[in-house]
Structures are given as structure tokens and as C-alpha cells.
Amino acid sequence: MATDRAPVLDKASLDKGTIREIIARRVARELKDGDFVNLGIGLPTMIPDYLPDGVRVVLEAENGIVLAGGCGAGEESPYVVNAGGQPASCQVGGAFIDSATSFGLIRGGHMDATVLGALQVDQAGNLANWIIPGKMVPGMGGAMDLVVGAKHVIVAMEHTQKGAPKILPACTLPLTAVACVDLIVTEMGVIEVTPHGLVLTEINPVFTVDEVCAATAAELTVAEPLGSML
Amino acid sequence: MATDRAPVLDKASLDKGTIREIIARRVARELKDGDFVNLGIGLPTMIPDYLPDGVRVVLEAENGIVLAGGCGAGEESPYVVNAGGQPASCQVGGAFIDSATSFGLIRGGHMDATVLGALQVDQAGNLANWIIPGKMVPGMGGAMDLVVGAKHVIVAMEHTQKGAPKILPACTLPLTAVACVDLIVTEMGVIEVTPHGLVLTEINPVFTVDEVCAATAAELTVAEPLGSML
């Protein structure tokens, strides 16, 4: 069973895997029992592993599964894939839906939360996560609809990109959506997007507030009291 | 089996039932094998009885049946009704659909023909068949969508209302839709709506052209040769 708190570590222990686990564990605590949730590819897919006891969420795969599940080795079917195109399953009590219905659920505000990565987030809650002009043009897939439609949009990402801040006063990359992000969870802390800007509400105790602020290009208000994200 | 021609009668034999049969028989010849068709309540529901040999149509009930059928005595189910709210069935090879899907089929141009009655039709193909202000306000139901969406809109009605013309230079009642009618079939003849106005293409030989024109307030061009509708 999951313990819903990550162990406190020292900075030297923060390798890639540990960072991802810290972020996934913390995001998992944002989800409530019964929530209908869409998780982006990569890190967000780790979140179900860290749900607190008694919390079950209904995962969507936006290509057409309500109550999506994994797929054991040898159980792959050419008929069931998830939104990453990987073999998947529909759990008992779930449903297969078509894409118009799926995005009706998403755009229509029926989804409690979506968790996804970002290239940049800014203090207005603007999100850039789909294109680097002249370089990466994979297409937005379902991301634009998800961040516009979900009730809570949680960005789960490493705080910086090779040391460069990703949390900015204003995104410089083309946006995925305007003023859509509610919460940013990184390995350094938890940041709420409020009408008055970004508020650091929890910190990873291996970092100081000054270190978090230094790694953040946008202005951060520090909540009092400041909680621990672990 | 149906003979696809009505017998030629004299005017005295034109009682209500005969009039309806003449109209239904003639409209039936407009339908092609495999056509997807919606028939309004009343007279249009008689049309399947007169389909020529080898012609089968797929009837829609816009409340949710593709390939709708009748319902024998004792076979009524509270789960299956037609668009008139009457007990109905779905034939083998049919489908039950929801209302948004049903009207997607209708509005989207997937329906080959719809046949319905009218209070008034005019020479621009305008149709009034749903409201008499201050008197009858039943609601338009699905009629407005049907006449906008179906590929062929056929009005099947008695030529006059108690002697008063129903085919007018311009409808005086509120419209169901603008320029939607393709063909008018009455007990007196068959009238095509063309960009140049109304053309009488077939006549019921018990009437003279003068009689048809006298019963029609709109101007009629008479096709040469003028066929028999029977």
C-alpha cells in the first residue's frame, strides 16, 4: 500500500527518479475519491501508484476509455490502447467512448482534474507545453482541450530545465491555453496560481525559500505558514 | 402486392380516403430502393403501403429508430414508440439512436426524403405547417429540422382547405422553413418547385388544368407534355 508522504531526503539524493516520485506523490494527494481524471503521458502516469488509501480515481484515456487501466505483458490487444498509443485496458465498470463524446466530457467540465507537464508556466496561469517553434512540432493532441475543460489543471514538472527557470513572469513560447493552470507541483514545492499571482504554499524541506525563488523567474508570494510538500 | 398506379376514377368518387390513397400512391413512386426516409404523421404514414415492387425504404422515426416498423396488437412495449408517440418497432437490421444523433442524420443531409403535410406552401418553396397564431400552437417538433435537412422535401396534402387554396404566391402563416419544398403532391396533381416558380408536371386526369389552376392561388406553369399522376 502507498504511504502518502515521501521520505525527506537530502539534496544529493534528488536524482531523476526521486524527483519524479516526489512530484507524483504530492500530486496524488490533490485527487479525491471518485474524481474523474486525465493524466498526461510521462510523469503524470505514475500518480495512481501514490494515491492515498481509500482514494480511487476514474482515469480517462481521451482516445476513448473511461476507467482506463494498465495492460499486463501478454494481454496486449490491437483493439485497446491508451492516449499514448500503448496497450491498455478498460476496468470493470468502465466504458469505451468515441472521440467526440470523450472531448465533450473534457470540454464540458466533467473532468475533475488533469495533470500534465509543461515547458513553461507563467504567473497568469498561462501554459506552454506543445511547441518549440523551429524545433518541436508534434501537435497539441488533446492537451488544449484538457487544460481548458478540466476543473483543476495541475502542472507536474521539474522546477527548471537544465537550471533555466520554467516558471516565468510571462511565457515566451506559444501558449497551450490562457490562464488555465491552477496548481504547479515541482520537486521544490507547490505553487498555487491565484488572481494575485503565484503563491508558494508548500516547500520541499531540502530546499530553502531563497533557493526556490532563485529557480523561479516569476515573483513568488510565500504563504504563511509554509507547509512541507513531503 | 402493391400496384403502383391508382385506378382512374371520376370526380364523384374522390372521397377523403380515395384522395389520401391517390396522394400516397404517387408519393411512393418518388422513393427509390434503399432511400432513408422520414414520413410525417397522418397521410405520409400510408406511403409504405404503396411502394413499387422491389423498392424498400429505410424509415426513420426521429425520436430514435432507424428502420422503423409497425407494431401488431399485443406487441406494444413502453420502450419503443415512434415520432407520434405510438407503439412501434425496430426492424431487423435497424438501430436505436439518441435524439442528437437522430437530428445529426436529419440536419446533416443524410436523409434522402421527408414527406409531410402543409397548411400552406408558396411558389418560392416556403412552407408553413406548424402554427396558426392565436389558434394552434402545438410546437414544431422535428419538422423544421427535417425540411431544412432532408435532400428532398415532399409536401403531401389535399390541394385546398375547404375550397381555399393552400398553394399561394406567398405564405401568410409563420414559416416552418424558407425555400425548402421540392415537390407538392395533391389529389389534383404533382407540382415541382423550380427556380422559375411552380410547374405542374402531372395531373390527375379527372381534373382539367383550368380546375387545378383555379384551386391554386400561386401561378402554375404547365409542363409539356403534362403527365398523369395516376
Add this chain to the structure above:
Amino acid sequence: MTTTTDAPVTSHKLVSVAEAVAHVESGMTVMIGGFMGCGNPHQVVEALCAKGVTDLTLIATDTSRPGYGVAKLVEQHRLRKLYASHVGLNPAVATQMNAGELEVELCPQGTLAERIRAGGAGLGGVLTPTGLGTPVADGKPTVEIDGRTFLLEKPLRADVALISGYKIDVLGNVWYRGTTRNFNVVMATAADVVIAEADHVVPLGAIPPEDVVTPGVLVDYIVEGGVPGGD
């Protein structure tokens, strides 16, 4: 570790009819699925009448026939406003309209379905050719798109949607029998609270995931309603 694949999500959606209608208050906007009574949630409608709410705004494709299904809400004067496509077979509507007791907005049936769908799918409105040049278009904006004109019809949502299904599992997944799906499908998407009356509550897995029509995530409460007209 707890993963989502360990066990089905728990459901506490199954409630009594009385608990269900406790979510409907006077003055609310309520959508009710069905077509001429077929697919109305009959038991929930009965309970709503018994509860005595008034001044409802009802969104329904029709008002059924006297004494059957949603007709009761009209006959018992529970409505202040009605959105419908057809009211001709329930004379109480015309009587109350003429008496100034009931405001009626008539809406083409396909437009009504699409407005509700838009409300449930987060769309800003419906661009339809239906109703142009008719009284339906009065006072509504039009939009020109590639040389064609479309009427802009606004989305419809409700405080509560009351729907009916034949088989509903404990997570709220709905399978509809016959023509009962009609407006139930779109209405399940377009209300803050969705109450589904089941002819039969079935175990999880009884409806194959391919044959679920309304996914359970849309349904908040399930009422075991019994069967209209037997079986």
C-alpha cells in the same frame, strides 16, 4: 501500493427516490429525458410531484399525454417556464399558456437536442440553419460562414437532469432499451446534478464497456425505479 487496477471504484450513488428528489428545489431548472413519456423517469417524476416543488423551469422535448410522465408536472402546476419542441398532445399546456401561468419557449427538436449537447460539451452555442426565416429566429443573432447564414442558438443547462435507463450499474453506467434513449443521453451531460432512474440496477460488468451509452462519470445518483408497463 494502491493502484487503480486493484478493485472497482466504490459507489455510493444508489439512493432512494426521496433522497434523489431532495436535490430538486422550487425555482430550479430541471431537464427530464423522454419522448411522449417513453423514457421518462416515471418514479422520480411522481416523487417530484409528491414533494410539492413549484416554479420549475422544465426542459423536455414534449409534455407527453395527459396523466403520463412529465405531463403530471404540468397538470399539477409545478412549472413556471417550459422549453419544449412539442406540446400539442397535452392540452393543459395551452390552457396554462393562455392563462398566463406558464411561459413556453418552443424550440425545434433537433435544435433543442443540440443546445443541450452544447451545454454539456462546453461549446458556446449551436450554429444551425434550422429556424432561419421563422419565428424561431426572432431576436437571435445569425452568423455568416462561407456565404451561408446560420442561426446562433445558445446552450442549455439545468440544475438537475432526471434521466431514465433500462440497465444501470452501480457506477451509473447506463444502457437504454428501445427508443428510451432519446433526450436522456444529452441531458445526462448538461446538468449540475444528474439523477438516473433504473428499471434494473445491475452489477458492475453486466454492461460491456462497448455497450455503455451514458458513462457512469456523468451520473450522480441512481434510483431503482421499477419498470414502466411491466417486464
Add this chain to the structure above:
Amino acid sequence: MTTTTDAPVTSHKLVSVAEAVAHVESGMTVMIGGFMGCGNPHQVVEALCAKGVTDLTLIATDTSRPGYGVAKLVEQHRLRKLYASHVGLNPAVATQMNAGELEVELCPQGTLAERIRAGGAGLGGVLTPTGLGTPVADGKPTVEIDGRTFLLEKPLRADVALISGYKIDVLGNVWYRGTTRNFNVVMATAADVVIAEADHVVPLGAIPPEDVVTPGVLVDYIVEGGVPGGD
């Protein structure tokens, strides 16, 4: 009297793969259902490649992964223009884009689904909040509705839609397995000619009318395509 209840409507929809792809000509706009190859009509795509058509405009949510399904049309340089929501897992797309051989219009996945649905349902466009303030909105009109702004996205239609179903009866009624329904459902509504590849052609009645997802009236031709990956 012949009534429609005497016997099922006759079907001449079942054709060979070669006959089916005869309806696709160079320069046409083609929609192909599927998501990362799952639910692609694999046999029809193969036949289309073999036929040698070029300059197609393809509407598909993605371009799959190398060598699988619709990816082949890219790899064999059959496309002039592409509408898609995601092309990142098929490197041939970026290569051809950068070489100026392929024009790509990226469209949010939900907007793409809704634009196709609008095309099939006779709606003038889609009013969506998705894409506002992003490059997707460039050059597109917006509409203000009750104080909120929506992007007006135009309907999409095609000359031919190529879809895939698990069970298809001889009238063209389709039942989809698993996640294969994805874009197949809306695409079946939005093309002049709809060709459906069946994993299994089944007798009339084998799909209960409640479980039909795409009604046969939408399908013009059926190809018995065999099964992707066995069973």
C-alpha cells in the same frame, strides 16, 4: 401490399477492397478513423497505397507510428495536405513538412472531432473555448456569447471516409470493439462516400439495435478486412 415490414432491406454494400478504393481518386480529401493505428482500416489503407493515388488531403487525428496504418500514406508520399492533432510519433511528417512537401494544419483533438461532427450534422461551425490565445486561433473569427469569447472553427467534410469496425452487418451497422471507435464514429457522418472495413461481417440481427454505434444508413460500402493482430 408491400410493406417495409415484410423483409429486411436488401444490401449490395459488400464489395472487394479493390472496388472500395476505386472510389478514392488523387487529389481527394479523405478521412481515416483510428488513433495511433488502433481502429485504422488497415486493409483499405494498404489497398489505397497499392492503388497509387497521390495529392490526397488526409484528415486523421494522428499519423500513427512508422509502418503502421495511416503512417504508410505519409511514408509513401501520398499526401499533399494533412489535418491532424498529433504527428509527433511519425518522423516522416516532420521531414516532409520541413521539405515543403506536406502542408500540415494542426488542430486540437477535441476541436477536430467536433469539426468533423459539425460537418456531418449540418452545423455551420463549432464555437469552442479551446485554442483561444494560442496559434490555433490565428486568423480565425471569434464570437462573443453572454460575455464569454469562443473561437469559431469551421466544419470538416471529406470526399471519402475510411472507417473500421469490429462487427458490421450487411446493412452497414457497425459495432466497435475497445478503443477503436475513436474518430470512426464522427467520420462515418461527414463524407460523401463512407467505406467501412469490417473485422467480421455479421448477419443482420447479430448486432442488437440498441448496440449499433454507427447506423448502416451512413455506410455506403463494406469491406471484409480481416483482423489486425489476430482474433
